[in-house]
Amino acid sequence: MIFDVENIRNDFPILSRNVNGKPLIYFDNAATSQTPQQVIDVIVDYYSNYNSNIHRGVHTLSQEATDKYEGARQIIQKHFNALHSHEIIFTSGTTHSINLVANGFAGLLTKSDTVLVSALEHHSNIVPWQMLCEKTKATLKVIPMTQEGALDMDAYDNLLLLNPKLVFVNHISNALGTINPIEEMIQKAHKVGAAILIDGAQACPHIKPDVQALDVDFYVTSGHKMCGPTGVGMLYAKEAWLHKLPPYQGGGEMISEVTFEETTYAGLPHKFEAGTPNICGGIAFGAAIDYMNSIGFDAIASYEHELLEYATGKMNAISGMKIYGPKENKTSVISFNIEGVHAYDLGTIIDKLGIAIRTGQHCAQPIMDFFGISGTARASFSFYNTKQEIDVFVEGVKRATMMLR
């Protein structure tokens, strides 16, 4: 398929709306991506035609919903190249997935154990491990980062000498867009017998990870970053780990037999899916992955790279511009500050021009502390954005800077 951004934009109804009287320019894609009509149609179809509970009913609607939901699981399995579809657990999103694993490890760690977490993490990938270490008295160690915003791999090698039980790192940093060398980190973790969890929330909108080739133990992501709805995500875990971890929540759907003396848990993946799940969300998540594959991840990555280069060049020409994070090896995210301008003020003014960016700490306070700043402005581009939009954005930033200085 030929990549035609104008055609692609027609798939996204929201891109034709106005904000504050100006055409919307949506550059907050790293927080939430927009939803194409193809996915919206799936959501409407679900509630219009076969809304019902899954796995329990003998009736036709329940069977249809179950088939579609399990079909979505298979789409996800195939997309991430998991060995089995039961290695894909539906969750409410990345944060839920991480908590599920952290909670499971509470019974497997003792106070003599060490857990490694990278300095490039988002709060949702720090707090659950802090809670886990509080509970188990295990030690939490941080893999530091370099001034360029990359992980310090020498320090990682040294920390691995402590024989950690677990390593947590994001595939791509949400605040800086840094692509971490996860292949190498996974291999090295395994050499010392550590399990490793990769947070793929920022990676999956741009690249297609192969969990078997990576040999990763746990990989987590969210649907709403990849053209799907909010409130749904997934945990991939190797089957052996899913047998080893205890269930996260008790409830319906996750049991096979219940008496007041004892409950036997259901098999995989149901052991980790207590209660009625986000059925429509799961089905729409599958549709979103199909949509992205119909465009193609190679085409997406190369077009977004083009946008990134174009925007970086234009932005660097603005006086007082400071862009944070690596120059190479990053996704289409530009985290920046302009001398003498508070990010919050900038975001407020350009919102008046119809431009949506993220400002603040990006839920990554430790990274902001590292650079000694209170926050940044962040523009993140998706495959449905255009160079013309970048031009309008750069003009908007210049105009705001003139007002604010």
Add this chain to the structure above:
Amino acid sequence: MKIETIKEELIDEFSMFEDWMERYEYMIELGKSLPIVEPQFKTEDNIIKGCQSKVWLHAELESDKIIFTADSDAIITKGIVAILIRVFSNQSPEIILKTNTDFIDEIGLKEHLSPTRANGLVSMIKKIKMYAVAYQTQIGL
């Protein structure tokens, strides 16, 4: 000056502007005229944290009136802070407690006082009212 008069003045001033840009430019000007907190009062205790911009607020009682000084690291926030200070500073605790912030809507800046806005202004108004309660008790004694 009476608090009602100040509110009317502000509404008048802002009614002259044709579009949002002029409003914001004026707000930024007001921000620059804010009575800034003395450095010794720019303490951790006086910080009002709104996830994105910080606001410092200090209060002192002069005879029966409260004098507020403030600062913020973001200029638009500072502008709104200046507007609030212009209204609430140099007033008695009783008047402060009786006065609402509806005038912010009338000057077209409502969005800045929404509780979901991460700028610390809603907390700032709460803090202004808390000072008023505290000083009222003190004067009452």
